[in-house]
Amino acid sequence: MKLDETKSSKLALPPSSMQWWRDAKFGMFLHWGLYSILGRGEWAMWNERIPMREYRKLANQFNPQKFDPRAWAETARAAGMKYMVLTAKHHDGFCLFDSQVSDFTSAKSAARRDLVGEYVQACREAGLGVGLYYSPLDWRYPGFFFPDLYRESAEEMKQQTYDQVRELLSNYGKIDVFWFDGGEDDWLGFGGIEFVDGQWRSRDTRWPQQKHYPGKPFWEGDKLVAMMRSLQPDVVINNRSGWTGDFITPERKVGEFNTQRAWETCDCLADSWGYIPNSRMRSLRNILHLLIQVITGDGNLLLNVGPTADGEIEPRQVDRLAQVGRWLQEYGHTLYGTRGGPFETQPWGGFTHKGNRIYAHIIDWPEDTITIPAMPQRVLRVRSLTSNEVILEKPNGELKLRVPDADRQAIDTIIELELDAEL
Ligand code: GLC
Secondary structure, three states, X not given: OOOOHHHHHHHOOOHHHHHHHHHHOEEEEEOOOOHHXXXXXXXXXXXXXXXXXXXXOHHHHOOOOOOOHHHHHHHHHHOOOOEEEEEEEOOOOOEOOOOOOXXXXXXXXXXXXXXXXXXXXXXXXXXXXEEEEEOOOOOOOHHHHOOOOOHHHHHHHXXXXXXXXXXXXXXXXXXOEEEEOOOOHHHOOOOOEEEXXXXXXXXXXXXXXXXXXXXXXXXXXXXXXXXXXXXXXXXXXXXXXXXXXXXXXXXXXXXXXXXXXXXXXXXXXXXXXXXXXXXXXXXXXXXXXXXXXXXXXXXXXXXXXXXXXXXXXXXXXXXXXXXXXXXXXXXXXXXXXXXXXXXXXXXXXXXXXXXXXXXXXEOOOOOOOEEEOOOOOOEEEEEEOOOOOOXXXXXXXXXXXXXXXXXXXXXXXXXXXXXXXXX
């Protein structure tokens, strides 16, 4: 079965429905679940080969007394984030919602709560976009590891995905972002995967030559997304379900400059997605550089925090995010609601633009001057938003900018160009 491109692009959202997400630029990712109790990251069950009968006992301990999604939303809002994405179910199969098709849920844990429901409400109250992460794959099913051998199990796992995605899009009002992970066909349709020498590889030695040969189970991303559109026509969906996606998801790296295809980098504030105590945390400068590099490349940034088992985002992380928000309060107008470019990413930073203004974001000075490539519009005015002086040079008609050493900002020197016409 080949991905039907016509059908896929019919499923894609029109630009008008993506506009809020394009403008938003910055979101909060939350990895939270039973693994947060172990504090060794969200892959602990897999990495340590914890038997299911042991792992599932964690549900009896899962009773997050400090779970306060309003506080999460407030942290996100104060950071200048505009949407949130919470792991409704990760690869361990544990649901943070009251699924009718599973016994492994927060409603049936010690917590006895539908945490997704509370989270959705808090996001909405804070005026943030509501996003859910969902992993179709599920380590509890032998069919994930050996889909040929345990075909029934693989089919059940697939059915669970369809049922739970339907629940998530039916029971919680409007969902703005749906973020799949692990639903690409090579996680299931090619005989399962294994981790060898630090790399994922298919168990099927003939892959990819025999890609999409008959008789194997697939997630059928197109079918899944068609169902989702019938429930929630405007939900923005990523590319990890086997369907092409409204946006693509470079992970733990800055995506390439691309103004054609919507993209979102996902990365972590600390060392891992799921909670690990005392892990390294990014500096303010590092976070802002990441954000600026992503936005000037025309992407969004989904920055992850992993709350503790008790449901709290570490106070030091809350503080760090508040610092990000303070910087954005001053300079966010050069990022939100802009588009990346018009010129590609440069060794020193990059550009954003809005209306008849271009903003050069200079985060490094490998050379003394910044060259503005030629464009049809005329530059009426050049000014710095962060320093005192901009020195202009025009050798052979090319526009070059220079900022005195002492005025160069450690985080971002922002130069605004006002043009005689819109871009
Ligand atoms: C990787 C990790 C997974 C995490 C995801 C987020 O795929 O393995 O645990 O949820 O990144 O993008």
